Amino acid sequence: MKKTISFKKELTTLFLALLASVISGVGLYFFVEPFEFAPSGIDGVSAMLRHLTGDVINVGIFNFALNTPLLIAAWFILKKRYVIYTGVYMIVSTGIVNLLHILQVPVFPIENVLIPAIFAGIAQGGTALMLKIGASAGGVDIIGCMFQTKMRHVKVERIIAILSYITIALTFFVFGSLESVLLSAIEVFVCEQVSSSVLKSTRSAIKFEVVTDDPEYICNEIINNLKHGATIMQGKGVYSKQEKTVIVVVINYYQLAEFLSIISKQPNTFAYYVDVMGVKGYFDWVKPEETKEQNLQIESAESAEIK
Numbered sequence: 001m002k003k004t005i006s007f008k009k010e011l012t013t014l015f016l017a018l019l020a021s022v023i024s025g026v027g028l029y030f031f032v033e034p035f036e037f038a039p040s041g042i043d044g045v046s047a048m049l050r051h052l053t054g055d056v057i058n059v060g061i062f063n064f065a066l067n068t069p070l071l072i073a074a075w076f077i078l079k080k081r082y083v084i085y086t087g088v089y090m091i092v093s094t095g096i097v098n099l100l101h102i103l104q105v106p107v108f109p110i111e112n113v114l115i116p117a118i119f120a121g122i123a124q125g126g127t128a129l130m131l132k133i134g135a136s137a138g139g140v141d142i143i144g145c146m147f148q149t150k151m152r153h154v155k156v157e158r159i160i161a162i163l164s165y166i167t168i169a170l171t172f173f174v175f176g177s178l179e180s181v182l183l184s185a186i187e188v189f190v191c192e193q194v195s196s197s198v199l200k201s202t203r204s205a206i207k208f209e210v211v212t213d214d215p216e217y218i219c220n221e222i223i224n225n226l227k228h229g230a231t232i233m234q235g236k237g238v239y240s241k242q243e244k245t246v247i248v249v250v251i252n253y254y255q256l257a258e259f260l261s262i263i264s265k266q267p268n269t270f271a272y273y274v275d276v277m278g279v280k281g282y283f284d285w286v287k288p289e290e291t292k293e294q295n296l297q298i299e300s301a302e303s304a305e306i307k
Contacts, residue, residue: 013085013133020129021089024137025096027123028059031116034107036175037183039124040164040191042066042139044184048174060097064090067138074142077149085135086142089127093137113183121187125194132199140164164188205250205276208259211235212269215245221262222247226255250276 028043036051038044046062067090074083110116127137136142144159168184212218215232222230230249237244251259256273263271 014088016129016133017085017088017135018092020127020137021092022096023123023126023129024089024093025060025100027120027126028063028093029097029100029105030107031120031123033059035110035113035116035183036177037113037117037180037187038167038171038174039120039184040140040167040188041137041160043124044164044167044171045139048170051174058097058101060094060101063097063138064094067142070138070142074146077146078142079134082135082145085133086130086138089130089135090138113179114186117183117186118190121190122194124187125191126198128195128198131195200277205252205279206256206273207276208247208249208251208271208273210247210249210263210269210271211244212247212266213244214266214269215247217266218247218262218269222249222251222259225262226251226259250279 024043028047032039032043032047033050033055038047042063043059045066046059049062050057050059071083071087071090074086124137130137131141136145140160140163143163147159168181168188171180171184172178174180210218219230219232222228226249228249228251230247233246233248235244235246236242249259263269
């Protein structure tokens with residue numbers, strides 16, 4: 001079956017890539033270059049190289065030079081779409097930094113050194129938009145993805161974290177002060193928090209897995225009070241050897257206390273729950289006829305998009 005391309009989707013993706021590029025370029029120019037600390041990843045390496053070369057070459061150019069060979073290698077290993085959008089990000093981000101230098105946009109002095117570290121973290125965290133569209137901000141993200149294609153058992157996040165910590169450690173030897181290391185650590189922490197917020201769907205929820213002897217009561221409560229559907233699976237206790245029912249359900253955050261109260265009323269019931277980063281599709285319970293109507297609407301929309 002030939003895969004159709006949604007131009008609306010690609011335009012949205014391109015817009016997000018450009019937005020992430022502008023955020024990154026502005027953050028590097030105003031909050032990284034004027035101050036003696038280094039953000040994580042390739043941005044941090046570029047900041048240190050700029051410092052070592054006497055501020056002759058800006059961070060954007062170093063970023064471009066370091067990312068280019070990584071993108072060339074990624075072209076032969078990773079998906080082409082990933083490489084193309086990452087390349088767009090890299091070119092535009094570098095262009096923004098260079099344009100600001102050419103225009104000689106003034107950088108206002110900031111006495112409190114925590115402020116640039118925090119805002120640099122916010123700016124770099126905003127580039128998580130690239131991960132959301134199936135690309136990246138280059139640098140360690142590319143290295144991590146290429147490593148995982150060869151070592152599937154290794155988590156990309158762990159590789160990226162290790163490389164980021166190495167960058168932070170190097171700032172002490174480049175800038176020669178513990179303050180630079182601490183500022184870099186603050187920037188990385190803020191970046192991680194912002195990235196997590198960007199990647200987390202607005203439809204975040206909680207997933208429960210409930211092991212119980214009375215699934216009928218709990219399922220009725222889920223449907224009638226919480227207005228959600230659920231999935232039932234059969235299990236067997238390893239120690240007791242007794243048959244158990246496992247209920248899997250995804251609920252909204254504000255329903256947590258109510259559902260915990262429902263579970264606590266049932267003896268011989270065990271449950272655990274975890275955060276769900278996002279929910280795709282319709283996870284509320286609806287009547288069968290309403291479900292049929294929704295499916296027809298979805299099919300009609302898909303047919304119109306293909307045309």
